[in-house]
Amino acid sequence: MLNELITKDERDAVYKTIFSRRDVRKEFLPDPIQDTVLQRILMAAHHAPSVGFMQPWNFIIVRNIETRKKIKEAFVLAHEKAAQLFDEEKSQKYRKLKLEGITEAPLGICVTCDRERNGPIVIGRTSIPETDIYSSVCAVQNLWIAARAENLGVGWVSIIDNVKLKKILGIPNHVVPVAYLCLGHVSHFQEKPDLERTGWLPRLKMESVVYDEKWPRDT
Known part of the structure; x- marks a missing residue:
């Protein structure tokens, strides 16, 4: 029963699933994903928490390789633009990073947020209107954890022009693309996140990000 207490093994x-989750870029295999597995993952995403129970998300499944090539082209343009923002040393290191698996993964999923769903006034969104976006991000996290539990990899392509992405996927004006995700079987999962493993940034110690009662004065 779903309302029973969680056991130690569970x-x-x-x-284990949370700590072994990775942002996958170059380990994707071309093997197709079973429809039953994909449906379980999407159901997990659909059961994410949402402000006012508005469930603002939609999931666009992108299998067509020609569509994914167009998305890859949009990534390449945004990637080059981003590379120019760093100093020369950092830019060279950035260009060597593998930051997407758009055409390598067998499919993509675009998670969106319909900001007009259930009308202009939603419980819990009256003071912080961005909570509908946060809700869709919760769906992304649920999807990611469920995929890892199915031994599938997920890669979030955040280097992309949302205007171009909306045009490619025919997304209405009032709907916001929150995440374009690459999903597929993988050859292996890395021990550490790529950007930590390659020395781009270290993982912060937990004690450095946890405060008691209020924000400390000396930070």
Whole structure:
């Protein structure tokens, strides 16, 4: 039963899944994903928490390779633009990073936020209107954890022009693309996140990001 207490083994499995989740870019295999598995992952995403229970998300499944090539072209343009923002040393290192698997993964999923769903006034969104976007991000996280539990990799392509992405996928004006995700079987999962493993940035110690009661004065 869903309302039963979580057992120790179930708890440990959840933590293992969270800590072994990775942003996958270059380990994708071309093997297709079973429809039953994809439906389980999407159902997990659909059961994310949402402000006012507005469930603002939609999931666009992108299998067509020609469509994914267009998305890859949009990534390449945004990637080159981003490379020019760093100093020369950092730019060279940035260009060597593999930051997407758009055509390597067998499919993509665009997670969106319909900001007009259930009308202009939503419980919990009256003071912080961005909570509908946050809700869709929760769906992304659910999807990612569920995919890892299915031994599938997910890669979030955040280097992309949303205007171009909306045009490619025919997304209405009032709907916001929140995440374009690459999904597929992988050859392996890395021990550490790519950007940590390659020395781009270290993982912060937890004690450096946890404060008691209020924000400290000396930060």
